[in-house]
Amino acid sequence: MEERRPGHLGVTFLGTSSGQPTLTRGLSCVALVRDGDLFLFDCGEGAQIQFRKAGLRFGRLRAIFVTHMHGDHVTGLPGMLMSLQMTGREEPLPIVGPPGIGEFVRETARMIFTGFGFSLDFREHSEPGLVYEDDAVVVEAHPLEHRLFAIGYRFAERDFPGRFDVEAATALGVTPGPDFGRLQWGETVTTATGETVRPDQVLGPPRRGRVVSYCTDTRPCQGSVVLSREADFMIHEATFARDRLDDARETGHSTAEGAAAAALKAGARRLMITHFSPRYTEPDVLLSEARSIFLNTEAAAELREYVI
Ligand SMILES: [Zn+2]
Numbered sequence: 001m002e003e004r005r006p007g008h009l010g011v012t013f014l015g016t017s018s019g020q021p022t023l024t025r026g027l028s029c030v031a032l033v034r035d036g037d038l039f040l041f042d043c044g045e046g047a048q049i050q051f052r053k054a055g056l057r058f059g060r061l062r063a064i065f066v067t068h069m070h071g072d073h074v075t076g077l078p079g080m081l082m083s084l085q086m087t088g089r090e091e092p093l094p095i096v097g098p099p100g101i102g103e104f105v106r107e108t109a110r111m112i113f114t115g116f117g118f119s120l121d122f123r124e125h126s127e128p129g130l131v132y133e134d135d136a137v138v139v140e141a142h143p144l145e146h147r148l149f150a151i152g153y154r155f156a157e158r159d160f161p162g163r164f165d166v167e168a169a170t171a172l173g174v175t176p177g178p179d180f181g182r183l184q185w186g187e188t189v190t191t192a193t194g195e196t197v198r199p200d201q202v203l204g205p206p207r208r209g210r211v212v213s214y215c216t217d218t219r220p221c222q223g224s225v226v227l228s229r230e231a232d233f234m235i236h237e238a239t240f241a242r243d244r245l246d247d248a249r250e251t252g253h254s255t256a257e258g259a260a261a262a263a264l265k266a267g268a269r270r271l272m273i274t275h276f277s278p279r280y281t282e283p284d285v286l287l288s289e290a291r292s293i294f295l296n297t298e299a300a301a302e303l304r305e306y307v308i
Pocket residue numbers: 018019028070072073217275
């Protein structure tokens with residue numbers, strides 16, 4: 001897999017099954033790679049095997065985001081951390097999740113006599129808001145509606161500077177060369193004739209960064225819509241087909257139609273459905289039901305990278 005390419009943003013599903021793995025599907029885990037930085041969303045059992053199959057590298061992992069404490073979303077975490085330990089990690093690892101995620105990892109590690117040579121930076125959240133940021137990206141969380149307390153995530157790139165207008169800069173008397181770079185970095189420059197040129201005279205409006213949302217496990221809810229507003233790539237669970245709507249409501253899950261309706265409300269550009277009940281050997285029925293409401297829907301295929 002091509003991991004380090006400027007501007008690259010890709011998502012690989014490491015598991016798309018709900019509740020239990022099948023012979024062809026693993027449990028919830030999504031790998032997002034941006035410019036070589038890797039972020040994981042959920043970590044179901046077996047995630048580290050899929051991680052290796054996908055050609056991902058442990059050394060690139062920047063943070064893990066967990067949605068809720070159901071086993072199919074967290075039981076892969078101890079093994080993943082043990083593999084990180086074996087690769088000699090020293091950099092602290094942020095683990096973002098609901099209350100309880102820290103205790104789960106610490107207690108499991110204690111009971112299996114495992115220690116880590118890097119610090120685990122647990123960030124437990126139960127309110128909407130910012131949960132992670134670095135120079136390039138911002139991640140926000142919002143509660144969802146599940147049987148158990150769950151949070152979804154919105155991963156957003158920071159805005160890019162607007163396009164540099166070479167003709168306008170030249171017309172204003174800026175000499176091609178380092179001054180072009182200074183203007184693009186937001187500095188004011190002085191031309192050979194002593195005129196001042198500001199960045200806003202030669203740069204277009206800032207370009208919006210790309211947005212990926214991750215909404216599982218949940219009933220269709222306002223939280224998913226808020227997280228996925230105008231998202232370029234919306235990931236939403238679709239555990240059941242239409243004929244199991246009552247099961248979905250009762251167990252705090254969505255039908256494919258429910259996921260599609262949330263995508264429509266959010267104004268998302270592309271919807272990926274995942275977290276399929278093992279009863280669906282193929283997700284065809286889920287896909288066609290979702291597409292009847294939101295055409296630009298795909299059923300997540302494991303170990304294939306979706307480029308955004
Ligand atoms: Zn689940």
